[in-house]
Each structure stands twice: as C-alpha cells, then as structure tokens.
Amino acid sequence: MTGSDTMDKTDLDPAGVRAFLADNPDFVREDAELLALIAERQTEDGVIDLGSAAREKLLEELRQLKALNASIVETARANLATQSQIHMAILALLEVDSLAALDHKISSRLTGALGVDVCRILIEGHAPLKTGESLLGAAEGFVGEVLGEKVERLGPVDPETAHALYGQQGARVKSEAIVRLDFGGHDGLMALAARDAQLFQSGQGTELLNFLARAVERMIVQWLHKA
Numbered sequence: 001m002t003g004s005d006t007m008d009k010t011d012l013d014p015a016g017v018r019a020f021l022a023d024n025p026d027f028v029r030e031d032a033e034l035l036a037l038i039a040e041r042q043t044e045d046g047v048i049d050l051g052s053a054a055r056e057k058l059l060e061e062l063r064q065l066k067a068l069n070a071s072i073v074e075t076a077r078a079n080l081a082t083q084s085q086i087h088m089a090i091l092a093l094l095e096v097d098s099l100a101a102l103d104h105k106i107s108s109r110l111t112g113a114l115g116v117d118v119c120r121i122l123i124e125g126h127a128p129l130k131t132g133e134s135l136l137g138a139a140e141g142f143v144g145e146v147l148g149e150k151v152e153r154l155g156p157v158d159p160e161t162a163h164a165l166y167g168q169q170g171a172r173v174k175s176e177a178i179v180r181l182d183f184g185g186h187d188g189l190m191a192l193a194a195r196d197a198q199l200f201q202s203g204q205g206t207e208l209l210n211f212l213a214r215a216v217e218r219m220i221v222q223w224l225h226k227a
Contacts, residue, residue, distance in 0.1 A: 090212065
C-alpha cells in the first residue's frame with residue numbers, strides 16, 4: 001500500500017483522537033469489532049481498562065433489559081390468568097336462578113376461583129337472606145366506617161373491622177380487598193380476604209376487581225326487591 005492509502009502512527013494526534021472519542025463515545029460502543037479489540041488489550045497494573053469498563057457497563061445494561069423484559073412477560077401472563085379466573089367466576093355466577101343460589105356460589109365457586117379464603121357482600125339496612133353465607137346485612141354507616149370516603153382499599157386486614165367483615169375467619173386472614181357497592185340506594189361493599197399476606201397489596205391494579213364488583217352488584221340488585 002502507498003503512503004496515500006495508509007497513515008503512519010506518528011501522523012495521529014493523540015489529543016485530537018481523545019477529544020473526538022470524548023465527543024463521540026458511541027463511536028467505540030457501536031463498533032463491536034473495535035470494542036472487542038479494546039476489551040482484549042492487556043493493561044499494566046494500576047492502569048484503568050476503559051474498554052473493559054465499557055463492556056461491563058453494556059453487559060450490565062443488557063442484563064437489566066433482559067430482566068425487565070422477563071418481568072413484563074411474567075406480569076402479562078399473571079394478568080391474563082387473573083382475567084380468565086374472574087371471567088370464569090362471573091360466568092358461573094350468571095348461571096344461578098335465585099339469591100340463595102348466588103349466595104352459595106359466591107361462598108364456594110367465587111372464592112375458589114379467586115384463590116381467597118372468604119368473600120363477603122354486605123348491604124346496609126337490608127338483610128337479603130335469613131341464613132346467608134356471603135350475602136349479609138349491615139348497620140347503617142358501616143361502609144363508611146370501613147372505607148371512609150374511599151371507593152376501595154387493598155392491603156393488610158384491618159383488625160378493627162376484621163371480625164365484623166369476616167366473622168371467625170377474621171382472625172386468620174392477613175390481606176384484603178374491599179370495594180364499595182351501591183344497591184339501588186343501599187350502600188354496600190364486597191370484601192375479599194386471604195391468609196396469604198401478599199395476595200392483596202396497596203398499589204395493585206384494581207380494574208378487574210372493580211369489574212367483578214360491578215357484575216356482582218348488578219346480579220344482586222335484580223333480586224333484592226324479592227327478598
């Protein structure tokens with residue numbers, strides 16, 4: 001090769017090269033071959049291997065991206081599974097032909113489908129069934145005592161209201177999800193509770209929970225005037 005085809009090392013300006021790389025760090029990072037050559041260079045003791053540091057940084061970023069992607073995929077799968085469970089539970093509830101049958105389905109099928117230990121539907125000033133398992137009456141103002149001005153609450157079970165909501169099981173359950181309901185002028189709530197302290201946590205999405213609550217609310221209203 002002629003002198004016009006190549007450049008002697010003495011023609012390079014180290015300061016200029018350094019300034020160029022400082023202004024264009026992606027020049028090295030985006031050149032896999034160059035980055036690999038830099039990373040393979042052996043350095044003397046006490047000398048910082050910038051190539052190795054850059055490579056480790058890229059590898060760490062790649063590991064973080066892979067972990068984030070895996071987390072997103074797992075969350076999506078869990079959401080789909082939960083959505084399927086709630087849809088199947090609602091379909092099962094739609095099969096009932098009486099308030100007593102609905103009460104039984106909520107106590108058995110719904111709790112099993114959602115993986116909770118207890119489910120209670122409480123209606124202020126109205127006891128729809130004499131011997132209900134899940135559909136129960138409550139004193140006026142009870143919903144306000146439990147939820148205050150909130151529409152919903154998720155997290156650890158409140159020991160102050162645990163017995164009133166879940167009876168004897170109140171001493172065993174650790175987490176709960178409570179949603180306010182409206183039964184044609186009667187305030188009410190749906191309360192789900194589980195022994196698993198991590199099942200319901202503050203900050204969880206509540207779209208599916210509210211969808212379930214609205215569906216149950218509408219099923220009950222159609223029979224309230226007959227109870």
